[in-house]
Amino acid sequence: xxxxxxxxxxxxxxxxxxxxxxxxxxxxxxxxxxxxxxxxxxxxxxxxxxxxxxxxxxxxxxxxxxxxxxxxxxxxxxxxxxxxxxxxxxxxxxxxxxxxxxxxxxxxxxxxxxxxxxxxxxxxxxxxxxxxxxxxxxxxxxxxxxxxxxxxxxxxxxxxxxxxxxxxxxxxxxxxxxxxxxxxxxxxxxxxxxxxxxxxxxxxxxxxxxxxxxxxxxxxxxxxxxxxxxxxxxxxxxxxxxxxxxxxxxxxxxxxxxxxxxxxxxxxxxxxxxxxxxxxxxxxxxxxxxxxxxxxxxxxxxxxxxxxxxxxxxxxxxxxxxxxxxxxxxxxxxxxxxxxxxxxxxxxxxxxxxxxxxxxxxxxxxxxxxxxxxxxxxxxxxxxxxxxxxxxxxxxxxxxxxxxxxxxxxxxxxxxxxxxxxxxxxxxxxxxxxxxxxxxxxxxxxxxxxxxxxxxxxxxxxxxxxxxxxxxxxxxxxxxxxxxxxx
Numbered sequence: 001x002x003x004x005x006x007x008x009x010x011x012x013x014x015x016x017x018x019x020x021x022x023x024x025x026x027x028x029x030x031x032x033x034x035x036x037x038x039x040x041x042x043x044x045x046x047x048x049x050x051x052x053x054x055x056x057x058x059x060x061x062x063x064x065x066x067x068x069x070x071x072x073x074x075x076x077x078x079x080x081x082x083x084x085x086x087x088x089x090x091x092x093x094x095x096x097x098x099x100x101x102x103x104x105x106x107x108x109x110x111x112x113x114x115x116x117x118x119x120x121x122x123x124x125x126x127x128x129x130x131x132x133x134x135x136x137x138x139x140x141x142x143x144x145x146x147x148x149x150x151x152x153x154x155x156x157x158x159x160x161x162x163x164x165x166x167x168x169x170x171x172x173x174x175x176x177x178x179x180x181x182x183x184x185x186x187x188x189x190x191x192x193x194x195x196x197x198x199x200x201x202x203x204x205x206x207x208x209x210x211x212x213x214x215x216x217x218x219x220x221x222x223x224x225x226x227x228x229x230x231x232x233x234x235x236x237x238x239x240x241x242x243x244x245x246x247x248x249x250x251x252x253x254x255x256x257x258x259x260x261x262x263x264x265x266x267x268x269x270x271x272x273x274x275x276x277x278x279x280x281x282x283x284x285x286x287x288x289x290x291x292x293x294x295x296x297x298x299x300x301x302x303x304x305x306x307x308x309x310x311x312x313x314x315x316x317x318x319x320x321x322x323x324x325x326x327x328x329x330x331x332x333x334x335x336x337x338x339x340x341x342x343x344x345x346x347x348x349x350x351x352x353x354x355x356x357x358x359x360x361x362x363x364x365x366x367x368x369x370x371x372x373x374x375x376x377x378x379x380x381x382x383x384x385x386x387x388x389x390x391x392x393x394x395x396x397x398x399x400x401x402x403x404x405x406x407x408x409x410x411x412x413x414x415x416x417x418x419x420x421x422x423x424x425x426x427x428x429x430x431x432x433x434x435x436x437x438x439x440x441x442x443x444x445x446x447x448x449x450x451x452x453x454x455x456x457x458x459x460x461x462x463x464x465x466x467x468x469x470x471x472x473x474x475x476x477x478x479x480x481x482x483x484x485x486x487x
Contacts, residue, residue: 019149041253057094060223124185131192154184222361229368258334269346273353280357305346341396344403351406427464
């Protein structure tokens with residue numbers, strides 16, 4: 001792809017790598033420290049509930065329009081006004097559905113006001129994503145990259161005064177935090193509108209007729225199911241903790257604290273998936289190119305995720321005590337378990353991009369749906385006894401099972417892919433054995449263990465044949481071919 005494309009991708013990754021972790025650990029974490037684990041756990045419970053039901057608000061229209069714009073631009077332009085009108089109807093339906101299901105799930109004691117504000121925030125987020133797609137369609141890719149972090153940048157500029165100044169800390173509550181999010185999202189929506197108006201973009205929503213509306217929704221259904229099943233699979237842990245335990249809000253807060261580092265690390269996987277999605281789509285008729293992309297990206301991401309997870313494992317106590325003064329030994333176990341789950345989860349991002357790029361969404365949401373059913377069963381069995389530790393084990397275990405299922409369902413039977421699987425197994429098994437042996441050495445500091453572990457990772461990656469410079473060079477050459485976007 002051309003130089004401009006690389007600049008845009010690098011800018012997107014850079015601004016997200018700087019702003020989002022700063023928000024997670026500078027704002028989000030500090031709010032939890034000030035309001036308490038239980039209050040933050042209750043907030044996380046409601047937030048994840050509104051996030052899972054977000055599929056009603058979008059119903060796959062955004063990814064549908066993104067694909068249509070790339071494959072059939074004329075059809076995308078012809079459908080744009082009707083999609084805008086349909087989204088307005090879906091937003092109202094989303095609010096009603098969220099209220100109804102929340103009342104059925106939580107009962108009359110839930111905080112209706114907080115739930116509604118969180119749902120409105122989800123509508124604003126969805127609107128921003130839709131408007132950003134239009135901005136990107138105008139060729140304003142760098143502007144779109146900056147808009148991807150604008151809401152969090154606003155929070156980073158405004159919130160620290162309240163979060164770190166002793167005189168203002170008493171004003172920090174969950175309600176205040178949600179209101180600040182709403183303000184930042186409204187600001188971002190207005191900026192997006194302003195950019196589009198400046199470029200003479202016309203907003204004329206058209207409510208589609210019954211037949212046309214049904215046709216659009218049917219096309220978006222597979223995307224909606226992918227979102228619903230994956231969101232329910234990965235975001236329902238805190239909901240089950242609150243539902244099944246008397247001290248559920250507190251345990252949900254502990255689990256959310258552990259997931260914060262996972263979410264920050266996941267930006268690496270998401271960046272890979274974002275880049276590979278378009279490349280898989282562009283080369284879907286060329287199995288050899290697909291294999292080059294898969295082999296190189298999977299090997300590199302496995303190395304990164306294993307290195308991060310192992311480092312967090314050895315430094316879990318230091319990390320938790322630095323981030324959360326009230327952290328206990330259980331928090332250290334939670335963090336280690338969640339970050340081990342990050343290894344298969346990061347690889348799953350790549351396979352998710354692969355299945356969607358090849359228009360195999362139905363297979364993907366059936367896999368996610370199966371894992372979701374298994375998740376419900378496991379949560380009902382283990383969470384009442386093992387609480388948050390049970391949730392962490394279920395999360396990691398399901399991500400590993402999902403990875404195995406996706407590898408099998410991918411249908412890839414290429415010699416290079418089979419060689420990659422064998423190398424990955426040799427790498428992981430030998431690395432795990434050597435790491436367990438090194439843990440047994442007493443007298444080593446945490447940092448000494450990290451250095452030894454990373455050295456073992458590098459040696460085993462080369463010995464097992466998992467990572468080869470020649471494979472990476474092949475991927476770089478493929479990316480560098482000048483058949484990408486012009487702007």
